[in-house]
Amino acid sequence: MSNPDKNYDVVIIGGGPAGLSAGIYASRARLVSLLIERGVVGGQILNAERVENYPGFPEGISGFDLAQFMHQQATGFGLETVTDEVIGIEITEQQKVVRTSKGSYVTKAVIIASGSERQKLGVPGEAEFTGKGVSYCATCDAAFFREKTVAVVGGGNAAITEALELTKFASKVIVVHRRNQLRATKILQERAFAETKIEFLWDSVVEEIVGETFVNRIRVRNVTNGQESSLEVSGVFISVGFKPNTDYLKGIVTLDATGAVVTNDSMETGVPGIFAAGDIRSNSIRQVIAAAGDGATAAIYAERYIAG
Numbered sequence: 110m111s112n113p114d115k116n117y118d119v120v121i122i123g124g125g126p127a128g129l130s131a132g133i134y135a136s137r138a139r140l141v142s143l144l145i146e147r148g149v150v151g152g153q154i155l156n157a158e159r160v161e162n163y164p165g166f167p168e169g170i171s172g173f174d175l176a177q178f179m180h181q182q183a184t185g186f187g188l189e190t191v192t193d194e195v196i197g198i199e200i201t202e203q204q205k206v207v208r209t210s211k212g213s214y215v216t217k218a219v220i221i222a223s224g225s226e227r228q229k230l231g232v233p234g235e236a237e238f239t240g241k242g243v244s245y246c247a248t249c250d251a252a253f254f255r256e257k258t259v260a261v262v263g264g265g266n267a268a269i270t271e272a273l274e275l276t277k278f279a280s281k282v283i284v285v286h287r288r289n290q291l292r293a294t295k296i297l298q299e300r301a302f303a304e305t306k307i308e309f310l311w312d313s314v315v316e317e318i319v320g321e322t323f324v325n326r327i328r329v330r331n332v333t334n335g336q337e338s339s340l341e342v343s344g345v346f347i348s349v350g351f352k353p354n355t356d357y358l359k360g361i362v363t364l365d366a367t368g369a370v371v372t373n374d375s376m377e378t379g380v381p382g383i384f385a386a387g388d389i390r391s392n393s394i395r396q397v398i399a400a401a402g403d404g405a406t407a408a409i410y411a412e413r414y415i416a417g
């Protein structure tokens with residue numbers, strides 16, 4: 110819904126932890142603030158069964174509850190939220206116009222917090238078992254696989270970092286990689302090759318993830334000889350890349366080679382009055398705590414920008 114009569118101080122794009130934290134800080138600072146979310150407010154963390162590494166919850170908290178609390182806290186301070194998809198931003202010297210699929214919003218400052226999506230394998234069983242053995246984040250979920258055998262799919266820095274993280278908990282970690290050598294940096298490779306819990310399955314791709322309530326095996330195919338085999342695993346960590354949600358930002362702010370938004374420590378993008386926070390940022394550690402911190406920083410610097 111377009112509201113041409115209302116001028117906002119801050120428009121926040123994306124309702125994940127970064128956007129919601131920015132919303133808490135901006136609305137609590139009495140800025141007239143709007144958050145635009147194209148899906149369900151909460152972002153990726155809605156998919157987390159249990160979050161055990163966000164401070165303040167010694168027993169952990171479900172991702173859904175954490176997102177709800179953040180949303181409640183932000184709207185409690187006066188943050189407006191709408192369901193709409195941002196498709197572009199127009200910039201003039203005086204103001205910014207955030208274009209959406211339903212209309213447009215005029216604002217002094219914009220905080221981009223539209224996150225990123227994990228690349229999927231696109232194989233049968235992947236969607237069905239997400240959160241039930243299929244994970245895209247070892248930092249988040251490794252502790253659920255104590256003394257279990259798990260597979261990591263991928264061969265880059267992220268995949269090998271995930272595999273090493275998993276060795277702290279799992280009894281065996283099988284790295285399934287479609288090539289016959291890793292793309293990860295030498296130092297990570299050396300660590301992985303020296304780790305006795307890690308095994309490698311080269312030249313192999315996952316064809317299917319199989320289970321009942323939870324994952325219990327994967328079907329893999331060797332790409333050089335076509336041979337198929339089955340591996341008994343309790344978990345599959347998929348680490349084949351990220352895609353930042355920045356399609357609508359091309360030509361507006363600087364993006365890095367992966368498509369993530371480049372910012373400085375104040376979350377400034379280089380375009381005055383446009384900030385970015387959370388997973389969408391270049392080199393983000395892609396964790397709730399970092400997204401929340403980025404959101405707070407972006408809102409504080411947006412407030413200073415507006416004050417002039």
Ligand SMILES: Cc1cc2nc3c(=O)[nH]c(=O)nc-3n(C[C@H](O)[C@H](O)[C@H](O)COP(=O)(O)OP(=O)(O)OC[C@H]3O[C@@H](n4cnc5c(N)ncnc54)[C@H](O)[C@@H]3O)c2cc1C
Nearest residue numbers: 123125126127147152153154195224249387388395396397
């Ligand atoms: C299964 C799972 C478990 C996880 N577990 C943990 C954990 O235990 N601990 C931890 O710290 N982290 C965990 N993470 C990572 C964590 O969820 C992310 O780091 C965090 O959500 C990033 O927040 P964000 O606000 O930057 O982005 P996101 O959460 O990705 O939110 C971005 C939002 O922007 C919206 N959006 C995108 N494009 C547009 C557009 N054009 N217009 C409007 N809205 C748009 C999206 O719909 C989305 O809601 C987990 C992630 C997953 C997937």
